[in-house]
Amino acid sequence: MQLIKALLAQSIGAATVFLLLQVLAIPILWAALLQGAASALASRLLRQPSWWIPMHLLFMPAALVMLHLQLPAWSYLLAASILLLVFWGTIKGDVPLFLSSPAVSHALSEILDREQASAFIDLGAGIGSVTLPLALRYPQVHVEAWEHAPIPWLVARWRSRHLPNCRVIRQSFWDCDLSVYDVVYAFLSPFPMPQLGEKVRSEMRPASLLVSSSFPIPGWEPESVIPLEDRMHTTLYCYRIPS
Ligand SMILES: C[S@@+](CC[C@H](N)C(=O)[O-])C[C@H]1O[C@@H](n2cnc3c(N)ncnc32)[C@H](O)[C@@H]1O
Structure with a gap:
């Protein structure tokens, strides 16, 4: 559209x-x-x-x-192909690639500690800016990175090749089952948040935690809101799934 x-x-x-x-x-x-x-x-x-x-x-x-x-004609085709492989579904209105800051990984690592999490997922993991440091820091935690764009997926996969606790999956996160994770992380855009809320409500386990970077779920009351002092002034919205 x-x-x-x-x-x-x-x-x-x-x-x-x-x-x-x-x-x-x-x-x-x-x-x-x-x-x-x-x-x-x-x-x-x-x-x-x-x-x-x-x-x-x-x-x-x-x-x-x-x-x-x-410029030679092939250079346009090359540039268009690379952009397509990086930004993939953006043309249909999907969220493009933006990277979370190290401050976000740091805050998430404190959350994983506090939650005593054993399974974590990043919905739309990009190049693994979040999953890589978490998998490195917590070898006992199963970390999953779901990313559908080919180049970011390949980069995330390559970067985590020595981390047996990190799985990088090239598939749409709308197809994943959220019931197996203790902490779910998403850095998307305002557009998919209502649909994500529906998915979270129907799939996530009671007492598990959704952390959304920058974009709240409309109409939901977060358990906590964490402002970060990074360049983008990121805010993390943490939602506890009720029993
Ligand atoms: C804003 S970036 C966040 C990247 C990473 N999570 C981070 O925090 O650094 C959003 C990512 O989600 C990916 N994405 C968007 N829709 C997706 C979908 N339906 N399934 C899998 N990945 C998706 C995009 O390709 C992009 O890499």
Whole structure:
């Protein structure tokens, strides 16, 4: 849906500038900048999330610059393939790759200690920024990293190759069974939180703990909220599953 809206916004921007060019002679760079501005405005009107704005603003000017550089055609295919393998489901609206800070791993390691956890899962584990330090620190804890994007999965798998207590699984976390973990960690986006809440409610064991970085579950009361002093001012929302 977001991809269709993005294409529509770009087309509206291009049509606006095309019409403008019929009556005004403007330099090509200005035309590209205007197309970006019109696309960004259209994107807002189509209610796309705000992080699309810089992409719309920069798309056509960047295309102009790249044309000017006269790069070989295969380099575009290579760049597109790498981006696809890293960001995978983002095109469908899935959460893209952002990394948790070391402060998050540190806070989670205190939580694992306190909870006396024996099984931990990171839903959408990226390159293992959280699972790797936890698996290293707690060899007795079974740590699982579920990640569906091929390149982050490969990196996480490679990084944890010497850690027998760490399993890296290339599958959607919507397919995993949350009933076997003591602590579940997620760093996603506001969009999937209601659906995640449903999954957690129906699968997680009583007394187990969900820790969500940055995004609360709408309508749920956290047992505790942990503000961290990292660069992103991350907040961890901890939800205890009721008996
Ligand atoms: C914001 S990043 C968090 C990465 C890691 N958990 C961390 O804290 O550093 C979200 C990750 O979730 C992955 N992801 C999104 N939807 C997913 C799904 N349905 N199944 C598995 N992974 C998913 C993305 O590919 C991305 O790597």
